[in-house]
Amino acid sequence: MNVAVEVAVRVVLVFAAFLLFPLVVGYMEHKAMAHMQGRLGPMYAGGFHGWAQLVADGVKFAQKEDIVPADADRTVFKLAPWIALLPYLLVLVVVPVGPGGLVGSDVDAGLFYALAVMSVGVVGAVMAGYASANKFALLGGIRVAAQLMAYELPLVLSAVSAAMAAGTLSLGGIVGAWRPWWLAWQLLALVVFLVAGVAELRRPPFDMPVADSEIIFGPYTEYTGLRFALFLLAEYAGIVVVSALATVLFLGGWKGPVLDAQLGWLWTCVKVLFVAFVVIWLRVSFPRLREDQLQRFAWMGLVPLALAQLLLTAIVKVAIS
Amino acid sequence: MTAVDVVLLLLGALAAGSGVLVVTTRRLVHAALWLVVTFGALAGMYLVMTAELVAWVQVLIYVGAVVVLLLFGIMLTRAPTGRSDDLDSGNRPAAVVGGVVTCVLLVTLAGYGFSSAYADLDTGRLGTARAIGTVLFRSWVLPFELLSVLLLAALVSAIVLSRRRES
Amino acid sequence: MSDGQRETTPGAGLVKGLATTLKTMVTPSHTAEYPHRLPELPPRSRGVIGLFEENCTVCMLCARECPDWCIYIDSHKEPVPPARPGGRERSRNVLDRFAIDYALCMYCGICIEACPFDALFWSPEFEYAEYDIRDMTHERDRLREWMWTVPPPPANDPGAPAPKEVDAAAKTAAKAEPPRSNDAARPQPPWEAGDDGG
Numbered sequence: 050m051n052v053a054v055e056v057a058v059r060v061v062l063v064f065a066a067f068l069l070f071p072l073v074v075g076y077m078e079h080k081a082m083a084h085m086q087g088r089l090g091p092m093y094a095g096g097f098h099g100w101a102q103l104v105a106d107g108v109k110f111a112q113k114e115d116i117v118p119a120d121a122d123r124t125v126f127k128l129a130p131w132i133a134l135l136p137y138l139l140v141l142v143v144v145p146v147g148p149g150g151l152v153g154s155d156v157d158a159g160l161f162y163a164l165a166v167m168s169v170g171v172v173g174a175v176m177a178g179y180a181s182a183n184k185f186a187l188l189g190g191i192r193v194a195a196q197l198m199a200y201e202l203p204l205v206l207s208a209v210s211a212a213m214a215a216g217t218l219s220l221g222g223i224v225g226a227w228r229p230w231w232l233a234w235q236l237l238a239l240v241v242f243l244v245a246g247v248a249e250l251r252r253p254p255f256d257m258p259v260a261d262s263e264i265i266f267g268p269y270t271e272y273t274g275l276r277f278a279l280f281l282l283a284e285y286a287g288i289v290v291v292s293a294l295a296t297v298l299f300l301g302g303w304k305g306p307v308l309d310a311q312l313g314w315l316w317t318c319v320k321v322l323f324v325a326f327v328v329i330w331l332r333v334s335f336p337r338l339r340e341d342q343l344q345r346f347a348w349m350g351l352v353p354l355a356l357a358q359l360l361l362t363a364i365v366k367v368a369i370s
Numbered sequence: 371m372t373a374v375d376v377v378l379l380l381l382g383a384l385a386a387g388s389g390v391l392v393v394t395t396r397r398l399v400h401a402a403l404w405l406v407v408t409f410g411a412l413a414g415m416y417l418v419m420t421a422e423l424v425a426w427v428q429v430l431i432y433v434g435a436v437v438v439l440l441l442f443g444i445m446l447t448r449a450p451t452g453r454s455d456d457l458d459s460g461n462r463p464a465a466v467v468g469g470v471v472t473c474v475l476l477v478t479l480a481g482y483g484f485s486s487a488y489a490d491l492d493t494g495r496l497g498t499a500r501a502i503g504t505v506l507f508r509s510w511v512l513p514f515e516l517l518s519v520l521l522l523a524a525l526v527s528a529i530v531l532s533r534r535r536e537s
Numbered sequence: 538m539s540d541g542q543r544e545t546t547p548g549a550g551l552v553k554g555l556a557t558t559l560k561t562m563v564t565p566s567h568t569a570e571y572p573h574r575l576p577e578l579p580p581r582s583r584g585v586i587g588l589f590e591e592n593c594t595v596c597m598l599c600a601r602e603c604p605d606w607c608i609y610i611d612s613h614k615e616p617v618p619p620a621r622p623g624g625r626e627r628s629r630n631v632l633d634r635f636a637i638d639y640a641l642c643m644y645c646g647i648c649i650e651a652c653p654f655d656a657l658f659w660s661p662e663f664e665y666a667e668y669d670i671r672d673m674t675h676e677r678d679r680l681r682e683w684m685w686t687v688p689p690p691p692a693n694d695p696g697a698p699a700p701k702e703v704d705a706a707a708k709t710a711a712k713a714e715p716p717r718s719n720d721a722a723r724p725q726p727p728w729e730a731g732d733d734g735g
Contacts, residue, residue: 085558089568125403158499161426168434172406175441179399187445194442201435218423218499334554 059154067138071285074292074325075103078285081326085333106278113274120182121271129180130272130279133173136166137286144293145221147303147313152221159220160212163294164205170283171197171249174258177280178268189267192258192340196248199347200255204245206355207238210362211298224302231299234365237358239299241351246291247328248347250284254335257343292324293317300324378418385411393465402440409433421497580688582661583644585675587683588635592656595630599648599657607641608648609634609674637680639665640673658687 079102083090095101117123143159145152156162171193178190212218214235215226232239248255251267259267269280296302300320303313338346388407395401409432416425506514569576578584595612611634617627649657660683667673675683693700699707 081562084562084566087561087564087566087568089566089570092570122397122399125400156422158423158426161423161430161499165426165428165430165434168430168438169406171438172403172433172441175438175445176403179441179445191442191445194438194445197438198435198442205430330555330558334558335551 063142064138067141067286070289070321071282072103073322074288074329075281075285076100077322077326078329078332079103081329082333085330110274110278115275116271116273118182118271122180122182125176125180126271127276129173129177129268130276130283131173132176133170134279134283134286136170136173137283137290139166140290141286141293143220144290144297145224145302146317148225148310155219155221158218160208160218160223160298163220163290164208167249167287167290168197168201170287173283174251174268174280177272178258181268181271183271185264185266186268186270188264189258189270192264193251193268195340196251196255196258196343196347199344200245200248200351203241203347203351203355204249206352206359207242207245208294208298210238210355210358211235213359213362213366216366220297220302224297224304227301227304229301229304231301235299235358235362237354237361239295241355241358242295242299243291243324243327245347245351246295247331248343250287250291250328252284252288252328253332254337255343256337257340260337288325288328289321292321292328295324296320374418378415381411381414381418385415398444399441402437402444405440406433406437409437416497419497423497423499423502425497578661578663580661580691581659582663583646583659584661584663585639585659585665585683585686586637586642586649586680587658587660587685587687588637588677588680589656589658589684590632590635590677590681592652592654593632593635594654594656595632596653598651598653602647602651604645604647605641605643607638609636609638632677635677635680636674638674640670658684660684660686661688662686 080090080098091099091102093099094105117126140163142154143152143156143162145155174193175190178186178188178193181187211223214231215223217223217226244255251258259269261267264270269277272280296317302320303317305312305316305319385408388404388411391404392401392408395404409428413425413428413433416422416428595610597610600606600608600610610632612630612632614628615631617629619626646659649659662683665673665675
């Protein structure tokens with residue numbers, strides 16, 4: 050009985066975080082991007098600085114007509130947004146928020162679990178690209194697939210570097226072993242992880258699959274209403290997940306300057322939001338790469354960097370043990 | 371029969387059923403998508419058998435990368451969303467014979483070869499990364515390294531084959 | 538990148554881009570939230586055209602010059618009794634209708650340029666959207682209302698030569714013709730109400 054209640058509480062909390070954090074990040078994107086471009090962003094919805102803009106957007110999406118193109122593969126078309134969204138929810142379950150088991154579920158090989166489940170989300174975008182019966186969507190789908198294959202490798206390699214340094218695959222264990230000087234030791238891995246993560250999320254400057262100025266909106270071209278909202282939610286949930294993983298792997302999770310035990314969850318939230326801000330910052334600052342530059346950058350730039358970091362990690366690890 | 375057995379059987383049925391759908395569906399992309407279900411069910415079976423790491427690697431490599439590669443190939447080369455009736459190669463009897471023979475061989479081999487190899491799932495955690503790593507790099511390090519050399523050779527030869535000849 | 542303009546350190550451009558966006562973010566933005574804060578428009582903004590009816594002589598120049606024929610003028614003639622006993626009876630034009638269809642108007646301002654009697658003026662007011670296109674035709678009373686929103690013209694730049702009209706008026710005044718008595722009774726445009734000649 051007690052266990053059931055605890056599980057229920059954990060599930061509810063994770064679900065609440067899953068619903069809340071993407072909205073916070075989305076709002077932050079609205080505001081940060083607006084101010085970086087010398088605008089104000091949403092100011093009216095909800096009264097205070099447009100805080101309810103995304104809620105209003107959700108209401109708008111819910112009212113829209115639900116359209117499935119005539120030639121679309123209906124089942125796959127309808128399934129795709131859920132496939133894209135759900136993995137991020139499942140990843141959030143294993144992200145440790147604070148010390149002492151403040152985590153949805155402590156999986157032993159948590160790192161592998163997170164990376165594995167995250168990569169499933171891409172299948173949703175590929176499905177959407179195929180099922181829409183639209184050549185732009187198809188192009189987008191192909192680009193999604195190509196991009197995933199290119200960036201999955203540096204992502205995993207850089208994450209492995211952190212796991213190697215900590216000597217465990219458990220996300221909680223990695224945070225536990227983390228020391229501030231790792232920031233310098235794992236700096237390269239952090240950069241590679243962030244870049245590959247942004248690419249895996251298909252966020253600018255790596256948003257070739259959805260490049261709206263050339264292939265309309267890639268795999269999401271034919272989507273409207275609630276399904277489109279699900280894709281958008283998936284994008285923001287993806288930012289949260291990548292930021293959370295970067296926080297846990299490289300930034301020391303709940304470890305802060307003071308009061309780790311009491312305020313651990315706060316440190317985690319602050320770090321996650323900061324990384325999310327960096328992701329948004331990159332989006333505003335840099336133009337989109339070309340598709341071939343994107344692939345070249347992954348294979349010729351990130352993979353060697355990640356391997357070099359792996360080597361460095363191994364050398365330092367052996368040296369200090 | 372415990373709940374774990376039931377789950378294992380259900381997952382097995384799911385894997386087998388979606389596996390059949392992979393080869394019978396008339397839409398090429400659906401075949402790849404059913405493959406996702408098959409691999410997912412397999413990963414679930416590994417999980418039930420406490421082989422955590424293998425399960426996640428299965429998802430990461432097969433669902434996340436191999437199927438995406440398959441979809442990429444399909445969408446790049448032929449992308450009809452409708453049915454295509456030329457998918458049947460007409461080798462049904464041969465395929466059935468091949469499948470049944472493989473099945474019998476595997477079951478017999480596994481039955482004879484590993485009939486005495488039991489692992490107690492309740493006491494130790496055999497499927498954790500630590501346990502698998504220990505076994506892999508202590509008892510089985512030679513075959514493991516041999517395999518990695520084989521894979522490296524395959525990788526290098528793939529690069530060599532795909533490079534344009536300078537003429 | 539290729540010729541000459543090569544960056545010294547790789548990634549310097551990226552950092553510069555990040556710095557630029559960050560700097561913009563922490564600088565307050567200049568957005569004016571329009572419905573709550575009205576824009577301060579310069580005096581000659583082309584918002585709407587006001588009609589100063591008393592100056593109109595129904596010469597029809599504005600209506601004829603209008604490129605898209607959006608000015609409607611109706612008038613009739615009224616006899617004016619002779620100014621001196623035994624003189625001839627004159628007639629003058631009386632305005633019956635003066636309307637501008639803002640659904641047609643393209644805000645070229647030619648009517649204002651064309652008016653020889655200073656009866657038409659630009660006003661910066663612009664909030665007169667309607668739900669019915671027919672309501673976009675402003676009749677003379679509405680055009681007169683706009684007249685009171687016309688701001689005074691900006692002062693000349695210091696040292697600028699006086700406008701030609703002022704020179705001409707000064708020459709006329711120098712000929713010392715006594716002002717006509719009925720001039721004072723005429724209504725004046727709002728900015729001329731107090732002082733005369735500026």
